Amino acid sequence: MEVKQAMEHFVFPKSARWVLPILGIVIVGVPAYLAALVGYGFGPQTTTVGYQPAQPVPFSHDLHAGRLGLDCRYCHTTVDRANFAAVPPTQTCWNCHNSVTGVLHDSAKLQPVLASHATGRPIEWIKVHDLADYVYFNHSRHVNSGVSCVECHGRVDRMDVETGSTRGVYQAKPLSMAWCLACHRDPDAHIRPPDQVFNLAWGQDLSDQEKAKIGHELRVANKINPSTDCWTCHR
Numbered sequence: 001m002e003v004k005q006a007m008e009h010f011v012f013p014k015s016a017r018w019v020l021p022i023l024g025i026v027i028v029g030v031p032a033y034l035a036a037l038v039g040y041g042f043g044p045q046t047t048t049v050g051y052q053p054a055q056p057v058p059f060s061h062d063l064h065a066g067r068l069g070l071d072c073r074y075c076h077t078t079v080d081r082a083n084f085a086a087v088p089p090t091q092t093c094w095n096c097h098n099s100v101t102g103v104l105h106d107s108a109k110l111q112p113v114l115a116s117h118a119t120g121r122p123i124e125w126i127k128v129h130d131l132a133d134y135v136y137f138n139h140s141r142h143v144n145s146g147v148s149c150v151e152c153h154g155r156v157d158r159m160d161v162e163t164g165s166t167r168g169v170y171q172a173k174p175l176s177m178a179w180c181l182a183c184h185r186d187p188d189a190h191i192r193p194p195d196q197v198f199n200l201a202w203g204q205d206l207s208d209q210e211k212a213k214i215g216h217e218l219r220v221a222n223k224i225n226p227s228t229d230c231w232t233c234h235r
Contacts, residue, residue, distance in 0.1 A: 052163070052170030053126040056112050059168050065200065066157035072149055072198045079149075083138040087125055090116040128169050129153065136235045145224050146191040146215070150200050151183070157200050180233065184226035191215035191224065 064070045072079065075092055079085040093113050116123045129152070131137055143149075149156070154172025163170065173179065183190050189212040196202040203211050218224070 048171050049174050050170055051128060052165065052167045053128065054167050055126055056123055058109055058166040060160050060166070061156040061169060062158060062160035079139045080143045081140050083136075083140065085139050090123055128171055129175065131175060134234060136233050143197055144194065145222070146194050146197060146218055147187075148192055148197045148200070148202070151190045155200055177233075181228060184228050184232075187224070187226050188212045188215035188219060191218050193218065 064075075065072065075088040076085040077088070090113060094117050097110065097113065112123055115121075142152075152173055152175070153169070155162075156169050159169055159172075160166065189208060192202055192211070192215065206214075
């Protein structure tokens, strides 16, 4: 009798039957929620898309690449010859602005250019598209395969108008691994004729299907087969 009473003493009440399901939900749900929250909250889509730092000189791609029609390669001289796109030195700015009366010396916005040329100290541009150190990306490989600047950087020649800001270029694409892989797995819509790579307005009169058809033909003809192997970007 004493043993039976002792066993009855440790029997959980009926209300305790809800503890196990709730505990299971907490154990499984909370970590999953936190993982999703951290993954989204600290992912490229959340933290870097739209990043638009104020530069030391309010350079306008809308003016230079858009209205004046400067080729991207005039400033980014190595973009089709090396893995990186060079940031232009002050001399590149000076080549044009020193020959246009009043444009350089009379503009407060361009005083950092004048000071840089006088002292020899480079302008401290702020990097907008900053890939992690463990990611390898080759600009020339993409450009020479028919992948335009637009695919990764967006329409830089219209960003001033779109945002109504003088800050200049902002990050338009997430540049995440998933985003890169999506293009490598289905690249046709992102490939254009090589001579149109630096024509940022190319394809405005074409549908997505038409651009994909052109890209497919170019990919087959030029034997372009983007790799999805890990070592392609992580070396």
